[in-house]
Amino acid sequence: GLRPAAEPYARAARRGAVVAVDLPSGVDADTGEVPGVALRADVTVCFGTYKPGLLIDPGASYAGAVQLVGIGLEPPAAEVTALQHADVAALLPVPGAESDKYRRGVVGVAAGSATYPGAALLAVAGALHGGAGAVRYVGTAAEEVVRRFPEVLVTEGGPAGAGRVQAWVVGPGGGE
Known part of the structure; x- marks a missing residue:
């Protein structure tokens, strides 16, 4: 959780758009746990790779829209993948002229x-x-x-x- 001295700033930040860098303050990077007060972001910009805490509730609900920015790191192969909108769209079949309700499911x-x-x-x-x-x-x-x-x-x-x-x-x- 946030240190007590930071809590007033977190409350004040709720009045405008909140952008978290790497992880919303107060969210555990590995588990997504929120052991106390945490900052709820509208957008979280993370660098190099996603932190598990951004993808696991309750931390995920504090992250808002998560944007990954590459910084030239080569992270190890992922054990788990978090699909983004573009990933899901690429997996969906595109109906063709021969498609009917049974081919589309x-x-x-x-x-x-x-x-x-x-x-x-x-x-x-x-x-x-x-x-x-x-x-x-x-x-x-x-x-x-x-x-x-x-x-x-x-x-x-x-x-x-x-x-x-x-x-x-x-x-x-x-x-x-």
Whole structure:
């Protein structure tokens, strides 16, 4: 954590944009632990390599957007990789002219309920915006799901009767 003498400065820094250099003050570089008061950054600029504490909560939630700046170091091969937006985008397949919903993948959603339809709607919206070829919904919020997203394939009953699905989103809001 921060030394007591630094705490007033950390509180004052909350009034504007905060840029941390290498690591937000008060966050343990190796574990991400925050044993006391810590500075919450909007952006953390780190040099040479990422510190594990920037990638592990609670430290990650104090780091804001993390930007790595190369300084000519050759770090050892990483045991763990933190994917950035560009890394994930490069891994996703780009649909071609021959692509159909099955080649792009079908996501099954078993979430929400008649009591908690918002959970179903959020999970379905995420699957649709994530680039799935099709989304299949199973659950008791089917009426709300189809009203908001008529393109979703709705199945009565459980996941066993849903048909072809490559990945499932299960929960939240499944309780009545």
